[in-house]
Amino acid sequence: MSFRDLHHAGRPLLLPNAWDYATGAALARAGFAAVGTTSLGVAAAAGRPDAAGDTRAETLALARLLARLPVPVSVDAENGFSDDPDEVAALVAELAGYGIAGVNIEDGRADGSLTPVDHQTAVIAAARSAAPGIFINARTDTFWLAGAAEPDLAATLRRVEAYAGAGADGVFVPGVAREADIAALVRDVPLPLNVLFLPGRTDVDRLAGLGVRRVSLGSLLYRTALHAAVSAATAIRDTGTVPEAPIPSYAEVQRMLAGEYF
Structure with a gap:
């Protein structure tokens, strides 16, 4: 089944997120239908904080390795590591050239602000044009960056609808947990909805019942491994x-890295 088709299967796509090749290979071996990456894990492995915009090289290097896996791979590209739509498009095209199936592009900035909608739609449209076959998951951080404030559902809907119009294949709203908010997003957005699994706040079966099509684990596995x-x-x-x-065992890991389980 293709990565795109996995968003329209009977159950939501549960996407575990890897930070190195061994983790990705182990997750594929465990039977997960697809594997994503975690920007926190990639940045932490390089000794840097997440969302600083300086792990482009590490992200591409990991993508080249994970493209060897026998399952589709989606890459967390933060904001595309650039404010220039053409540079983001070039990054997405390079990922597609490796055989990467999907990419996340977010509108949150390191300073806690959100990229203006018109600029973000230009980024998504440029990426869509540069890589027609890759699954673009447009992430909005309206809930993620809300902090103690009440997230603005109307603003979220305006953003994801604009991203859908710009050519996104799916929308990702990390931080959303209230069933009423999730139901509204599913109802009003004509694309598969991706949410972040939040221990103690979200339940995969309940999310499936609400119509969520993809559930990402984000940095949870990396933090659990630490x-x-x-x-x-x-x-x-x-x-x-x-x-x-x-x-x-040591020998099992060696065999896995040699591809014997695939």
Whole structure:
């Protein structure tokens, strides 16, 4: 099934997000239909903060590696690492050339503001023209950047409708969790809705019932892996034992990286 078709299957596409090749390969081996990337994980692996706009090279390098996987891959490209629509379009075209199936382009800025709608629609339209076959997931950070304020659903709808008109294939609204807001987005936006899984606040089955077509795990797996690594190290230091878990052996990881599971 193609990446585009996965957004129209019987269940929402549950998209786990990788930060290196081994993670992507392990997720593909575990049976996930597609794999995404996490900008936080990519930035953290390079020793940099997320959303600073300076991990273009690392993002492309990871994309080249993940394109070898036997499942579709979607890349989190932040804001395209440029304010110039032509430069963003060139990035998306390069990703498509690697065989990447999808790309996320967001309207949130590092300073906490939102890119003007007309500029963002120009970015999406340029990317659409440069890479007709890639799945463009237009992300709006209206909920993500709201903080303590009440997110503006009407402004969100205006943005995602504009992005749909500019050629986006799907819309991503991270941070939305209230069922009424999700239902309104599903009802009023003519594209597959992607939401972020929020532990304790969202439920995949309930999201499916509301009509959500894609559920991303974002940086959750990376943060979970950090916790697991530190927990194992401190357990060995403090008790001399490793917490019980189905940890892959060295040989299993080597075989996986050699592609033997594919």
